[in-house]
Amino acid sequence: MTTKQLALVIDLNVCVGCHACVTSCKEWNTSGEAGALADLMPYGADPVGTFLNRVQTFEVGTYPETTTVHFPKSCLHCEDPPCVPVCPTGASYKRPEDGIVLVDYDKCIGCKYCAWACPYGVRELDAKQKVMKKCTLCVDRIYDQALPEADRKPACVMACPTNARLFGDVHDPESEVSRAIVERDGYALMPEWGTNPANHYLPRRITECDPPSPSSSSPP
Amino acid sequence: MRPAFSVVFLTTLIGAGQGLMLALVLTETLGRLEMVAPAPSRFYAVGAGLALVLSALGLFASFFHLGRPERAWRSAAMWRTSWLSREVIALPLFMALAAAYGAAHLHHSRLTLVIGAHAAVASLALFYCTAMIYACVKFLQEWSSPFTVPNFFLMGCASGLTLATALCAAFAVALVLPLAAAGVLVTMLAAVTRMASLAHNRGIRPRSTLQSAIGVQAPVIRQVSQGFTGRSFNTIEFFHGRTPAGMRRLRIAFIALAFMAPLVLLPLAAYSHSATLIALVFALQYGGLVIERWFFLADSNHPQNLYYQNMA
Numbered sequence: 001m002t003t004k005q006l007a008l009v010i011d012l013n014v015c016v017g018c019h020a021c022v023t024s025c026k027e028w029n030t031s032g033e034a035g036a037l038a039d040l041m042p043y044g045a046d047p048v049g050t051f052l053n054r055v056q057t058f059e060v061g062t063y064p065e066t067t068t069v070h071f072p073k074s075c076l077h078c079e080d081p082p083c084v085p086v087c088p089t090g091a092s093y094k095r096p097e098d099g100i101v102l103v104d105y106d107k108c109i110g111c112k113y114c115a116w117a118c119p120y121g122v123r124e125l126d127a128k129q130k131v132m133k134k135c136t137l138c139v140d141r142i143y144d145q146a147l148p149e150a151d152r153k154p155a156c157v158m159a160c161p162t163n164a165r166l167f168g169d170v171h172d173p174e175s176e177v178s179r180a181i182v183e184r185d186g187y188a189l190m191p192e193w194g195t196n197p198a199n200h201y202l203p204r205r206i207t208e209c210d211p212p213s214p215s216s217s218s219p220p
Numbered sequence: 221m222r223p224a225f226s227v228v229f230l231t232t233l234i235g236a237g238q239g240l241m242l243a244l245v246l247t248e249t250l251g252r253l254e255m256v257a258p259a260p261s262r263f264y265a266v267g268a269g270l271a272l273v274l275s276a277l278g279l280f281a282s283f284f285h286l287g288r289p290e291r292a293w294r295s296a297a298m299w300r301t302s303w304l305s306r307e308v309i310a311l312p313l314f315m316a317l318a319a320a321y322g323a324a325h326l327h328h329s330r331l332t333l334v335i336g337a338h339a340a341v342a343s344l345a346l347f348y349c350t351a352m353i354y355a356c357v358k359f360l361q362e363w364s365s366p367f368t369v370p371n372f373f374l375m376g377c378a379s380g381l382t383l384a385t386a387l388c389a390a391f392a393v394a395l396v397l398p399l400a401a402a403g404v405l406v407t408m409l410a411a412v413t414r415m416a417s418l419a420h421n422r423g424i425r426p427r428s429t430l431q432s433a434i435g436v437q438a439p440v441i442r443q444v445s446q447g448f449t450g451r452s453f454n455t456i457e458f459f460h461g462r463t464p465a466g467m468r469r470l471r472i473a474f475i476a477l478a479f480m481a482p483l484v485l486l487p488l489a490a491y492s493h494s495a496t497l498i499a500l501v502f503a504l505q506y507g508g509l510v511i512e513r514w515f516f517l518a519d520s521n522h523p524q525n526l527y528y529q530n531m532a
Contacts, residue, residue: 047450085301
């Protein structure tokens with residue numbers, strides 16, 4: 001627990017579901033040394049694409065008492081990643097130095113076993129390269145000394161217009177991400193499996209209207 | 221899940237080969253103990269050759285499962301943690317021992333039973349590795365049931381025994397009835413464990429819910445958007461795309477072909493002592509086991525599907 005564990009903390013209270021993180025992720029990761037993230041028939045009737053980050057939308061509650069939750073999802077960089085031990089080639093691994101879970105695209109045989117062993121559905125077999133792809137936390141960006149220090153963050157974090165994506169070391173109790181998790185009840189997805197995801201989510205907060213609506217005493 | 225035919229053929233073909241190998245070694249052991257009539261060397265040599273051909277065909281099929289088959293040699297690396305790696309090691313080992321067993325019988329070696337014992341152990345180890353590939357994925361609760369290992373083992377043995385009975389009709393007529401009886405018995409056991417696993421899977425309560433998937437504790441959550449309009453790996457790999465009625469038909473088909481047909485027809489074919497008829501029963505049973513394996517892989521619900529509420 002003392003070594004570094006890089007992670008994203010995603011603030012569902014301010015995510016507006018704009019997909020800027022999706023497109024910036026795709027743009028950065030399709031342009032790197034690993035080659036394009038495949039899009040088959042992108043302008044056809046039945047396009048198939050590989051993305052490392054996707055945003056979904058859920059409606060919570062029953063009309064008219066509903067809340068819209070935009071929900072970005074990418075690899076959670078589990079502390080106990082179930083995708084790693086099943087890999088037959090060792091292509092899937094977790095870096096000891098910073099906890100990022102990566103795929104060695106040159107070793108991957110495309111057997112898809114790791115995707116079966118991930119409950120979150122965040123690994124996608126590249127439709128063209130036929131190797132497993134996933135969020136790298138922009139490992140080819142966050143350590144790049146050629147970039148100004150402020151830019152050494154994952155592309156999705158840089159792109160988010162509402163600052164809903166925080167990036168940092170969740171093992172450092174003084175980091176921005178650790179404080180956000182503690183102060184705002186950050187939680188992990190599907191805790192029932194014991195995967196111990198490093199990425200956390202900050203819940204929606206009920207905001208009191210000011211002034212309160214005279215017709216209703218309950219918060220919206 | 222969307223079953224891959226490469227995996228269906230891999231597991232059913234090597235299963236029959238492994239079952240056949242176990243039947244041969246058991247027959248030879250009982251023959252030595254003078255509990256059944258002795259069989260000629262040709263019976264064992266042809267049988268081992270057939271087991272080798274079946275497992276080679278299975279191995280060939282497995283390559284079609286890989287996105288990058290040219291890198292398949294890498295897949296033995298992680299045997300310390302991965303059941304898939306262990307299967308990749310156990311399969312060639314089994315094939316080598318099956319070949320050695322056949323060769324030993326061809327050359328009338330004294331070591332046939334020693335090699336056979338090793339081949340039998342390799343066969344059992346391979347059954348365990350193959351089944352554990354599925355049984356160890358705890359997220360697929362239908363696969364990780366306690367029935368997966370016995371099902372893989374018993375269904376492989378059942379088809380292998382039917383095949384061994386057909387070989388007996390060609391090479392060792394005195395053994396047809398005892399092997400047919402063993403085939404019927406194991407098919408019955410396989411039917412029992414498979415029915416038990418169907419019943420077990422019907423009672424599964426998914427550990428994950430939409431609430432735990434997105435971490436929102438509310439009784440009513442509706443997915444408004446999956447985030448994209450096209451298809452993706454997530455919407456292809458994890459859904460079999462069949463209707464419930466279609467799945468019911470497949471279930472009836474595999475129960476009829478893999479279990480009922482051999483239970484009725486194998487004794488009749490055995491009494492005829494016709495190798496062709498018994499081989500025909502094997503073909504029916506194998507067809508049923510192909511449907512069974514497809515159904516086993518498909519009839520499982522991955523937690524990632526919670527994020528794709530409109531797909532299933």
